[in-house]
Amino acid sequence: MKLQVRGIEEGQPIPEKFAFGVFSEQDHMSFGRNRNPEITWEDAPEGTKSFVVMMFDPDVPSVADDVNQEGKTVSADLPRVDFFHWLLVDIPASVHRIPEGEDSDGVTPKGKAFGPGPIGIRGVNNYTQFLAGNPDMVGTYAGYDGPCPPWNDEIIHHYHYEVHALDVESLGLDGEFDGNAVREAMAGHVLDSARVTGTYTLNPELRES
Template identity: 30%
Template sequence: MKAMLLTALLISQTVFAADFSVRSTDIKADTPMSAKQEFNGFGCSGANLSPQLQWQNAPAGTKSFAITVFDPDAPTGSGWWHWNVVNIPASTTSVATGSVPKGALETRTDYGAAGFGGACPPAGDPAHRYIHTIWALDIEQLPLDAQTSGALVGYMLNQHKLGTAQLIATYQRKK
């Protein structure tokens, strides 16, 4: 009887465990982003501010986090990396608008420089998707520097991933 009760208790804890999730006060799922998150350059004139993000219920064993923003709809054949932030301390659970957590490292985006590069899809394109991903990692520090490409960041994140939480917003450039 005790074994059956213990089993039922363990199953209920597993069933009701909260999922790793991310939310934002700046962007909403499946909703167009504002000009605050639009790039300022390449014909775009937004504020180029990274969005506020907050996450919860990270997987057990998380030693650090990373943030990526990726546009799979960019007409490049390989998408477009808009933001790569690694080595975020495990004690961090949010990032404010236009900021980077203390101790974190921003790496090169497809704009050619480290730091946030907002949405700027080609004029006339349909809305693009912007996948904001929080990565829970099994390592405190990834051996990367500010010049590391988005592709290498993605590879390293997948090698150390415990879990991910995503928020997908959209953006369409005004003509």
């Protein structure tokens, strides 16, 4: 299969309009336009009955104690974990495009609804956990919410946009399912996959390098 993420070239920085957080000299970070990019895919294998779209960051600190803390840095040596930013399942086999801004157009405080969305069924992304301690933002975040890595992280983060062709029409997921649930449900049903990876950082030292 072939996947195109419009505006994002393989291995290159992700444009700010697709980000949840953008660089700010005054406050380190301010909200971005948080639009999902347009994605298109082709050459799905014979027998494809549905698609899964996901985007995740494998570079998220496993321990958040120093994240976004003045006078501290998130060490490059810290073990990293996956952070899911976008989960859409049960996308019909007839669909090969998600328009820009279709699943997200701006930061939505307290999150967007899970379940059936504009295209497919929305899973719950990890902003649900990350913002749980923020009284102005706490909520269930579903669908697309873009990059917002720690502004004091020593490494540049990578964001994998993926599409998976499946041999089933539905993964049978409902409610507040997350990225791990999607991966478990997909196991044994993936006919083919494609990926585009972009990068992003809010660390001014890395942005200038």
